[in-house]
Amino acid sequence: METFEVFRRSGHKEPFEHCGTVSAPDAEMALLEAKECFTRRREGQHLWVVKRSDIHSFKDESLLEIAADKSYRFAEAYRDVVTKRSEARARALAFPEKSPSNT
């Protein structure tokens, strides 16, 4: 017997998501078991089974941490656009010769 990890997808727009495991002698049987276990109520329109031994992961998941301060990769770093926007609008008024109504 082998352990199979089961992935299902609710529709073409979604990615496959892990939903559980089954134990079966081969992939065909694993698919049948997975169908009965995980899609009895149309939770998925697509189903995959993958041998657990074919799945690879980091031994040390702290490797997934971001190594240094990279806050600029996140939207929160730019939250001040709202205040900046009103500052910029006010600044624009200081340059009337450049405003489009005068050109």
Add this chain to the structure above:
Amino acid sequence: MTYEDKLAGFNAHIDEGGKVEASDFMPDDYRRGVLKFIEMHANSEIMGALPERECLPQAPTLLRKMSLAAKIQDEVGHAQLLYRVAEDLGKSRASMYEDLLAGKSKFHNVFHYPVHHWGDVAIIGWLIDGAALVTQAALLDSSYAPYTRVLKRICSEEQLHLRHGEHITLMLASGTEAQRDLFQDALSRWWLPIIHFFGPRSNVEKDLLLRWKVKTRTNEDLRQEFLDRYVPKVLELGFTFPSPVPVESTGHWIVQDQDIDWAPLEAVKKNRGPETSRRLAARRDVYERHRWVRDVLAAPFTYAA
């Protein structure tokens, strides 16, 4: 079942809003069309990294340099996602790359133009990424499902790039006269290419990608959404548009067809834009210098004893 029967079934599936996976039957023209479209998108992401890379040394602060480098990395990452999706349609990544370098395939018009200064970074990050986001968001409902799944990731990163670009824009706009001039100068040079970005009016009868819902909206429709969304934002910052000047009419910001000079776009489409050869040469140079990395990865891996 004959090819004609399969084609009729495919058309009916699409008309009902059905999606297509790489392993499904698809007409040859669908496969070719989708491949060419995604390949061009992938080419544009990787070529699009170059103009911004050229601006990196001009970053005013270390933080701006790091955030711009992170954005460039995202763009290259988008190319990787897209080339992978395109590969499943039957063309190898190597031949896509070689066709790009040989000038046999295309990349977006805006990446054929020079960058002069930090004002260009503001325009690229805000208005060009804004234009790209309008077109990409419209593709989230494309009939080719593997494309829509990677676009989800791409769009969420583009959303961040937009913030980043607007942030740079607002810093310039609220700064000194010299800083405001940087943005105005860049806007004056980029406005026409941005209008071109969406392409000429779609030929709805002839465009197979529209027929098969690979594309969901016409070029002019997307351009209109962009104009309505961004023109007021630029105007309220006190900047001026060059030709084609958008005019407000019945609740929309309109650019008249006859005001658009299409000649520069025609040149770019033939790979004769102002920076086309130099950028392709830069890409070719990187491709050659990194050949050893591809060779190492392709070779059977053995651990030293």
